[in-house]
Amino acid sequence: MTKRIKSASKSKKVPVNPGNHEVYGLVLFAVALFCMLCIYAPSQYTGGLGTSVRDYLKDNLGWAAYAIPLYPIVYGVLLFMEKSPKSISRPVIASVILLISGLLASNIIDPLSGGQWLGYLTEPIRKSISWGGLLLPLIGLTLGAEVLLLLPPFSLLIVFFRLVTTQVMGLAQTTELNSQQRKLYSKLRAQEQELEALMGLYPTSQELKVWLGTLRKAKVNIPDFTPEEKLQLEEELSNTHDLLQDFSTKKAHDITEKLQEEEYPLPELPHELERPLRLELQSAQLMEGHRTQLNREYAELLNTIRKMNRERDQNVKTLSGQVKSHHLRQVLSQQESRLLSWKQTSKAVAAWQLQVDIFLPWMDFLVEVAAHAQGLVLDSELAKKLTQNFKKTLREIGWWQKSLENLQGSPAVPAARNEVAENVEFDLDFSSLDFTFEDPTPVPADPMPAPVPTQNRSASALPDPDPAPWLDPEETKDTEASNPLEPEQTRASLRDPQPTVGAIPATRPEPDLLDPIPNTHQDRRILDQMARERADLINQTLSEFKVQARVTDFARGPTVTRYEIEPAPGEKISRISGLSNDLARALAVGGVRVEAPVPGKSVIGLEVPNAEREPITFHAAIASKAFSDSKAKLPIVLGKSIDGEMYVGDLARMPHLLIAGSTGSGKSVCVNTLIVSLLYRYLPQELRFVMIDPKMVELTPYDGIPHLIRPVVTNPADAAGVLLGTVAHMERRYKMMSQVGAKNLEQYNAKMRQIGDPELPYMVIIIDELADLMITSPKEVESSIMRLAQMARATGMHLVLATQRPSVDILTSLIKVNVPARIAFAVSSSHDSRTILDNTGAERLTGQGDMLFYQPGLVKPVRLQGPYISEGETVRINDYLRRQFFEDWFGESYGTDFDGVDEAGGGPKANGPMDFSDPLLRQAAEICIEEGQGSVSRLQRRLSVGHARAGKLMDMLEAMGIVSKHQGSKPRDILISSADLPEFFGK
Numbered sequence: 001m002t003k004r005i006k007s008a009s010k011s012k013k014v015p016v017n018p019g020n021h022e023v024y025g026l027v028l029f030a031v032a033l034f035c036m037l038c039i040y041a042p043s044q045y046t047g048g049l050g051t052s053v054r055d056y057l058k059d060n061l062g063w064a065a066y067a068i069p070l071y072p073i074v075y076g077v078l079l080f081m082e083k084s085p086k087s088i089s090r091p092v093i094a095s096v097i098l099l100i101s102g103l104l105a106s107n108i109i110d111p112l113s114g115g116q117w118l119g120y121l122t123e124p125i126r127k128s129i130s131w132g133g134l135l136l137p138l139i140g141l142t143l144g145a146e147v148l149l150l151l152p153p154f155s156l157l158i159v160f161f162r163l164v165t166t167q168v169m170g171l172a173q174t175t176e177l178n179s180q181q182r183k184l185y186s187k188l189r190a191q192e193q194e195l196e197a198l199m200g201l202y203p204t205s206q207e208l209k210v211w212l213g214t215l216r217k218a219k220v221n222i223p224d225f226t227p228e229e230k231l232q233l234e235e236e237l238s239n240t241h242d243l244l245q246d247f248s249t250k251k252a253h254d255i256t257e258k259l260q261e262e263e264y265p266l267p268e269l270p271h272e273l274e275r276p277l278r279l280e281l282q283s284a285q286l287m288e289g290h291r292t293q294l295n296r297e298y299a300e301l302l303n304t305i306r307k308m309n310r311e312r313d314q315n316v317k318t319l320s321g322q323v324k325s326h327h328l329r330q331v332l333s334q335q336e337s338r339l340l341s342w343k344q345t346s347k348a349v350a351a352w353q354l355q356v357d358i359f360l361p362w363m364d365f366l367v368e369v370a371a372h373a374q375g376l377v378l379d380s381e382l383a384k385k386l387t388q389n390f391k392k393t394l395r396e397i398g399w400w401q402k403s404l405e406n407l408q409g410s411p412a413v414p415a416a417r418n419e420v421a422e423n424v425e426f427d428l429d430f431s432s433l434d435f436t437f438e439d440p441t442p443v444p445a446d447p448m449p450a451p452v453p454t455q456n457r458s459a460s461a462l463p464d465p466d467p468a469p470w471l472d473p474e475e476t477k478d479t480e481a482s483n484p485l486e487p488e489q490t491r492a493s494l495r496d497p498q499p500t501v502g503a504i505p506a507t508r509p510e511p512d513l514l515d516p517i518p519n520t521h522q523d524r525r526i527l528d529q530m531a532r533e534r535a536d537l538i539n540q541t542l543s544e545f546k547v548q549a550r551v552t553d554f555a556r557g558p559t560v561t562r563y564e565i566e567p568a569p570g571e572k573i574s575r576i577s578g579l580s581n582d583l584a585r586a587l588a589v590g591g592v593r594v595e596a597p598v599p600g601k602s603v604i605g606l607e608v609p610n611a612e613r614e615p616i617t618f619h620a621a622i623a624s625k626a627f628s629d630s631k632a633k634l635p636i637v638l639g640k641s642i643d644g645e646m647y648v649g650d651l652a653r654m655p656h657l658l659i660a661g662s663t664g665s666g667k668s669v670c671v672n673t674l675i676v677s678l679l680y681r682y683l684p685q686e687l688r689f690v691m692i693d694p695k696m697v698e699l700t701p702y703d704g705i706p707h708l709i710r711p712v713v714t715n716p717a718d719a720a721g722v723l724l725g726t727v728a729h730m731e732r733r734y735k736m737m738s739q740v741g742a743k744n745l746e747q748y749n750a751k752m753r754q755i756g757d758p759e760l761p762y763m764v765i766i767i768d769e770l771a772d773l774m775i776t777s778p779k780e781v782e783s784s785i786m787r788l789a790q791m792a793r794a795t796g797m798h799l800v801l802a803t804q805r806p807s808v809d810i811l812t813s814l815i816k817v818n819v820p821a822r823i824a825f826a827v828s829s830s831h832d833s834r835t836i837l838d839n840t841g842a843e844r845l846t847g848q849g850d851m852l853f854y855q856p857g858l859v860k861p862v863r864l865q866g867p868y869i870s871e872g873e874t875v876r877i878n879d880y881l882r883r884q885f886f887e888d889w890f891g892e893s894y895g896t897d898f899d900g901v902d903e904a905g906g907g908p909k910a911n912g913p914m915d916f917s918d919p920l921l922r923q924a925a926e927i928c929i930e931e932g933q934g935s936v937s938r939l940q941r942r943l944s945v946g947h948a949r950a951g952k953l954m955d956m957l958e959a960m961g962i963v964s965k966h967q968g969s970k971p972r973d974i975l976i977s978s979a980d981l982p983e984f985f986g987k
């Protein structure tokens with residue numbers, strides 16, 4: 001026995017005193033438990049010391065703090081079981097190397113995400129060589145892996161470099177080819193890439209496999225080909241090109257058939273739901289909020305379904321031309337995500353329908369309640385129940401109808417409602433009421449107000465396909481009468497109405513093209529009461545967690561209410577922010593955001609989503625004093641803050657803006673409000689847009705408006721060329737400015753005014769979905785954006801970039817550094833929020849235009865609710881603008897700068913397809929001959945057509961050889977006489 005013990009103690013080298021190993025093991029275990037508690041558990045379980053330890057570890061070690069408890073656990077277990085810690089030394093060392101390398105990498109990518117300790121080391125590296133610093137952690141990671149896998153040090157790196165060398169050698173071989181071989185080679189490579197892309201889409205296709213195999217074989221043998229073989233290969237390549245084209249066309253045809261089967265029916269809005277509940281009942285006010293909400297949800301569903309339909313139509317269009325693999329890929333992936341999102345949308349439609357069915361009977365019921373003298377008591381009780389649990393009460397209509405039936409026989413004269421409503425006690429014992437009245441003398445209910453058709457608009461009689469959900473047609477009269485926006489303009493338009501068709505001179509659009517400002521009836525008393533109840537709940541939760549703080553005030557914003565919490569002296573802010581999830585649970589909301597401290601105050605802000613949002617319409621936003629009195633050079637409406645202030649930004653000062661957020665969070669609406677803000681301020685002579693919209697749905701409605709210097713670019717492949725053209729135009733502006741000694745656009749234009757020469761307009765370049773461009777041609781796009789972002793400000797050119805993919809490969813550090821103003825909409829993670837704002841917070845936003853806006857000069861991002869502009873409103877404004885004509889000196893002189901460069905590097909691209917069957921073509925030629933010069937603006941005026949169509953007519957006349965090419969600011973020459981016209985157009 002003694003022998004056995006001896007030999008055992010020999011084989012297991014115990015590092016500690018044999019008697020104490022269990023104690024040491026338990027101590028380590030306790031340390032691990034303490035660390036786990038501090039790091040993983042909410043702060044109320046850890047106390048002051050725990051919170052300090054957690055803060056210390058997290059601040060200094062970043063995310064690696066989560067791994068810390070693992071080490072004492074592992075060592076504790078080993079000691080307890082009397083095992084030698086040496087047995088795990090290799091994995092432990094490897095894990096430490098890997099952790100440190102990971103921390104270094106994350107600090108280089110996202111400063112301080114890996115904690116302050118390593119931050120001191122990585123900061124100088126990051127500053128001097130930026131992402132180049134990733135080499136260091138890369139070496140560390142390979143070392144860690146080598147230790148773990150028992151490989152000799154640096155062996156992985158050596159293998160990697162061997163691989164690279166082989167590739168480079170291969171590349172060197174291709175450079176040895178002569179120029180003819182190279183040409184052949186590059187053709188072959190292009191076809192190979194197209195084939196590979198198609199193989200990716202159709203991996204089972206045998207024909208593609210065979211073609212690809214043949215091509216690859218030929219590629220290898222090119223250097224040994226005789227001249228005859230080369231000729232043969234060229235022929236084969238052209239055959240394969242045709243075969244590939246046929247293949248893609250056939251696939252496009254198959255997909256189109258499927259696209260045509262896709263159906264997304266629009267739900268119907270019951271007309272009862274359009275009528276507001278105008279009853280002086282507390283419960284009716286709550287129900288009215290629900291009705292508005294249902295309308296809003298309906299509008300959202302409609303919007304989503306319309307978008308899907310539009311995208312499907314756009315897909316069909318894409319596949320109708322010459323189809324390449326990237327078209328197929330784009331359409332297939334959009335189709336896939338559309339089908340997925342239809343699954344969700346159809347569920348949402350069904351849920352909405354169910355809610356409507358539950359709600360509709362209440363509308364008649366409330367009318368009956370209002371008509372009854374005793375109804376006010378019922379109303380007060382109903383309001384109480386609704387405030388307590390809205391959804392549950394909504395489902396109990398049967399019970400309430402029965403209660404009303406019991407009131408039959410009461411005198412049916414409506415009482416003085418307001419008085420009673422104020423005097424009724426909310427905790428009345430409803431069950432004690434006697435409902436058995438005799439001699440019923442029912443009085444007809446208050447007639448429900450019938451909807452009044454929206455006022456005729458002076459400029460467009462188009463029905464609004466997507467009215468603002470909260471719009472009440474009956475309010476049109478009141479709101480328009482009380483609309484403070486430019487009353488003279490409105491009156492002038494009434495005196496001298498614009499014709500509804502035909503060309504009109506360029507003027508700023510009038511506010512009456514927008515939907516009327518809705519009159520949202522929200523009872524402040526009820527809202528304040530609800531806010532006070534929530535403040536009590538917050539106080540209660542804070543004291544349950546023994547946090548010494550209390551709510552001192554609140555401010556109700558359009559989307560969230562900010563409760564101002566004052567901590568007692570010595571109380572840590574981190575304790576309150578650590579409770580955000582518990583507070584959200586206590587308040588029964590999805591999430592709350594803590595702003596610590598509120599700028600300018602010594603309190604902590606707790607932002608809690610409102611049960612009912614206050615809609616901010618674009619009309620109301622531009623009618624605000626903030627917009628009408630704005631001295632900004634390029635004023636853009638941003639939204640309303642929690643304090644009720646309307647924020648109007650100045651794009652000229654930003655000087656470029658980045659908008660990012662997850663899908664459906666409100667980016668497109670924001671981009672629209674931004675564009676329309678500028679359209680309301682500037683004529684096309686003063687401001688021009690370049691719009692790039694690879695998604696093909698968001699900006700295409702603006703096609704044809706005179707402010708566009710070229711049609712909206714929808715093909716990502718063209719976008720890089722257009723951006724290059726825009727950079728070239730910026731350089732041209734610099735030259736023009738230096739010739740007259742101007743430092744910026746304002747100085748240049750002032751000089752031009754003095755000598756009576758035309759001024760240069762501001763330019764705003766909008767890219768809606770940067771990700772699509774960055775994927776197609778990342779280098780070209782990034783470098784053009786960089787050049788514009790760094791230099792364009794002085795020339796009056798400004799960028800607006802929008803993306804739904806806030807990842808570091810899209811929002812590269814170069815782009816972020818040069819685009820300092822940011823709008824973040826709701827995102828799914830704090831990591832995304834950091835990528836956009838370099839700060840967390842956007843993950844707590846509630847969607848639907850709820851945003852954080854930041855620009856240099858602000859202490860921290862401001863939370864705003866963006867204004868809503870409906871599709872119908874944008875359509876009306878665009879239709880109005882499309883009819884405008886003006887002397888387009890700028891477009892005729894410099895329009896081709898923005899045409900982009902075609903793929904072969906040749907000349908500028910044409911602005912969309914030419915339609916030689918345009919019935920106005922001959923008339924356009926006659927006008928030019930008659931006037932002895934070719935001018936787009938003259939065509940616009942004389943033919944009463946929009947700028948885009950006149951421009952196309954002129955392009956066609958140029959292509960036919962009737963007018964000369966454009967020559968700077970001079971009108972085009974006429975190259976034929978009227979006697980030659982029959983040659984072109986027949987007798």
Ligand SMILES: Nc1ncnc2c1ncn2[C@@H]1O[C@H](COP(=O)(O)OP(=O)(O)OP(=O)(O)O)[C@@H](O)[C@H]1O
Pocket residue numbers: 299300303304616661662663664665666667668669670804848849850865866867868869
């Ligand atoms: N400012 C706003 N006020 C009220 N509702 C809004 C606002 N902005 C957006 N919404 C609602 O959110 C929906 C989605 O908005 P939007 O289409 O702008 O999202 P998105 O981020 O552009 O999505 P996607 O990237 O999929 O196009 C809209 O249909 C609208 O109902």
